[in-house]
Amino acid sequence: MNESYSGVWFVQFFVILTYAIINLKTKPMHVNRRNFLRQSIASAAGMAAASMLPADLFGQDLHNTSRPDEIILKPAKHSLPKDSIRFSVIGLNHSHINGMVSSLIKGGGEIVAVYSKEPELLPGFIKLYPNIKVAKSAEEILDDNSIQLVASAAIPVDRAPLGMRVMQSGKDFMTDKPGIITFAQFEEVKKVQKKTNRIYSIMYSERLGSPASVQAGDLVKAGAIGKVVQTVGLGPHRMTPNTRPNWFFDPELAGGVLCDIGSHQCDQFLFYTDSKQAEVNFSQIGNFSTFKYPKYQDFGDMSVRSSHATGYIRIDWFTPNGLATWGDGRTFILGTEGYIEMRKYIDIAGRPGGNHLFLVNQKETKYYNCSEVNMPYGEQLVSDVVNRTETAMSQDHCFLATELALTAQKMAFKLNG
Numbered sequence: 001m002n003e004s005y006s007g008v009w010f011v012q013f014f015v016i017l018t019y020a021i022i023n024l025k026t027k028p029m030h031v032n033r034r035n036f037l038r039q040s041i042a043s044a045a046g047m048a049a050a051s052m053l054p055a056d057l058f059g060q061d062l063h064n065t066s067r068p069d070e071i072i073l074k075p076a077k078h079s080l081p082k083d084s085i086r087f088s089v090i091g092l093n094h095s096h097i098n099g100m101v102s103s104l105i106k107g108g109g110e111i112v113a114v115y116s117k118e119p120e121l122l123p124g125f126i127k128l129y130p131n132i133k134v135a136k137s138a139e140e141i142l143d144d145n146s147i148q149l150v151a152s153a154a155i156p157v158d159r160a161p162l163g164m165r166v167m168q169s170g171k172d173f174m175t176d177k178p179g180i181i182t183f184a185q186f187e188e189v190k191k192v193q194k195k196t197n198r199i200y201s202i203m204y205s206e207r208l209g210s211p212a213s214v215q216a217g218d219l220v221k222a223g224a225i226g227k228v229v230q231t232v233g234l235g236p237h238r239m240t241p242n243t244r245p246n247w248f249f250d251p252e253l254a255g256g257v258l259c260d261i262g263s264h265q266c267d268q269f270l271f272y273t274d275s276k277q278a279e280v281n282f283s284q285i286g287n288f289s290t291f292k293y294p295k296y297q298d299f300g301d302m303s304v305r306s307s308h309a310t311g312y313i314r315i316d317w318f319t320p321n322g323l324a325t326w327g328d329g330r331t332f333i334l335g336t337e338g339y340i341e342m343r344k345y346i347d348i349a350g351r352p353g354g355n356h357l358f359l360v361n362q363k364e365t366k367y368y369n370c371s372e373v374n375m376p377y378g379e380q381l382v383s384d385v386v387n388r389t390e391t392a393m394s395q396d397h398c399f400l401a402t403e404l405a406l407t408a409q410k411m412a413f414k415l416n417g
Contacts, residue, residue, distance in 0.1 A: 068358065068365035073215065075372045081108030081379050083386040087174075088113040088141045090162060091154025092121040093245070096176040098128065099209055100151050103378030104174070109149070113141055138162070142169040148385050149174060149199075156260070157253045160185035163200055164192045172199035172385050177263045180402050181255035183410070190399060197388075201381055202398050204267035206235070206329065211373035212342045212355040213268070216333060219340060220272055225361055226337030228273045231311045233265035236327040238319035239290065239298065249293035256409045257285055257300040257315050263405035265313040266304065270401055272333050275306035278400065283408035286415030290317065299415070302408040313408075325354075337361050 087109050089097060101111060115135040116122050126132060135141050141150065142165060150166045152159055153176040160180045163173040179202035180186045193200045207213040220228060247253040254260055270278060283302035290298045298317040303310065319327045325346045333340040338361025345354045355370040380392035 068360075068367045070367045070369070072369040073371075073373055076374055078374055081106075081382060083383045084108040084110060085148040085382050085385050086110050086112050086146050087149040087151060088115075088135070088144070088147050089125075089151050090115045090138050090141060090166075091152040091158065092116045092125055093118070093155045093247075094153040094176055096203070096205060097125070097151065097153035099205060100153065100174060100176065100203055101129070103203075103209065103375065104149075104151065104382065105378070107376075107378030107380070107382040109378070109382055112147060113144070115141055138165075142166065142171070145170070147171060149381075152176065155247050155253055156181050156255050157247075160189050164189060167192050167196040167198035167200065170196070170198070172201070174199075174201045174203060174381065177202050177204055178255045178260045178402070178405065179263075179398075180406070181259055183406055186399075186402065186406060193395065199381075199384060200395065200398065201393060202263070202402065203377070204264050204401065206264035206344070207268050207271060208377040208393075209375060210342075210344050210355065211375060212344050212357045212368075212370040213331070214375055215357055215368060215370045215373045216331070216340050216342055217271065219357075219359060220333060220335070223337075224359060225333065225335030225339055227308075228333055228335050229309050230332075230334040231265075231269045231272050231309070232330075232332040232334075233268055233311065233313045234328075234330040235261050235265060235313075235315045236319045236329065237261065237315075237317050238321075238323070238326045239317040241290070241292070249290070249296045251295055251297065256412075257297040257317075258283060258302055258313075258412060259405050259409040261315045262300060262302060262313055262408060263401055265311070265315070266404040266408075267397075267401040268331060269304055269309075269311035269313070270306075270397055270404075273306060273309035273311070275309055276396070276400075278304050278306040278404055280304055280404055280407045280411065281310075283412040284415055285409070285412040286417050288318075288415075288417040291417075298417075300408075300412065302412070304404055304408075323348075335361075 085108065087104055088111070089101065105111060111129055111132055113133040113135045114125060115138050122134060141147060149172040151174045152162055154162055156178050159175045163175055163179065166173040180189055189200060203209070219225070269275065281303035283300070285297040285300040287294065287296055287298055290296045301314040303312050323346065328346055328348060329344040331342040338359065341358045343356040347356045353371055357368040357370050359366045359368065377392050384390060384392050
């Protein structure tokens with residue numbers, strides 16, 4: 001007999017025999033002790049015999065919970081960008097501008113000048129780009145015909161008016177989200193964009209600036225999970241009021257929770273489901289804990305659908321201090337042949353860093369470390385500026401993601417906090 005099996009048999013027999021002796025002492029006197037002992041020994045023998053049978057005989061492998069195959073994606077060989085542009089920055093009110101500028105530079109852009117209405121915001125930016133020219137006005141940049149694109153992370157309410165001026169000056173525009181915060185702005189921006197045929201690009205960074213999101217797009221395109229039928233996007237954030245300017249808490253200046261952060265998730269729904277048209281089913285907003293700012297919304301959720309897919313979106317500002325980062329952002333993509341889960345910024349199961357992706361389909365279960373996946377948005381946008389193409393994001397897609405977010409914000413049922 002195999003030593004491991006004999007060891008198991010002995011332990012099980014000893015445990016059962018001990019249990020039987022204890023019970024003999026506690027059982028009422030009328031119990032037949034001989035029968036009880038006989039049954040206990042038989043049970044021990046049965047358990048020992050069962051331990052020597054193949055484990056899968058009992059169907060334990062039907063729901064195997066062993067660790068998935070782990071794949072650490074290596075940086076793909078990447079040639080230098082083919083195209084180049086000169087670009088400048090107007091508006092430094094959100095730190096997202098740093099990621100935007102970095103993507104453009106990596107994609108072939110040359111940063112030329114910066115202008116900020118708030119001079120106190122300039123030193124930190126200039127430290128990152130010490131050779132940049134500080135313009136005295138926005139007009140100085142708009143009148144420079146050598147500038148091909150303007151990037152902005154101005155106060156949200158100012159982004160659409162600036163974008164229209166940029167396009168009317170013959171330049172393309174790249175803005176932080178939300179790029180448009182009212183339907184009045186939306187209609188005007190669409191008119192100017194159509195008339196000038198310039199690019200109005202909103203950087204939905206939770207997809208365009210996320211290596212895991214890029215990898216998910218590649219897997220979906222390759223058919224790894226079949227036809228996508230639903231996305232679930234969760235966008236939790238940590239509330240730190242002392243680090244936020246006053247405009248952040250005013251929906252008339254910042255757009256509201258669904259208009260702002262919700263636009264990320266609307267973009268992802270359209271992209272992963274390949275939806276060209278969509279509508280909002282329902283939406284809700286509330287202020288549950290940020291009572292110092294009554295107009296602010298610290299929670300929002302919504303549902304969207306196209307003719308072939310659905311999506312659920314939840315946004316909140318309730319990330320607890322016990323989490324090691326600002327938010328446990330998750331995206332789930334359900335297909336007819338499998339599903340994908342992204343843990344973009346942290347894996348609370350213990351894997352270090354961010355950009356974790358899990359793939360489950362009919363063939364396999366895999367984990368991807370996506371930290372080194374290339375993000376092509378900056379290079380694609382530079383190429384689009386030069387070649388008048390739409391490889392980074394179509395204008396229709398950009399506007400539809402914003403329209404969904406604006407619609408959800410406008411129609412939202414107000415929950416009592």
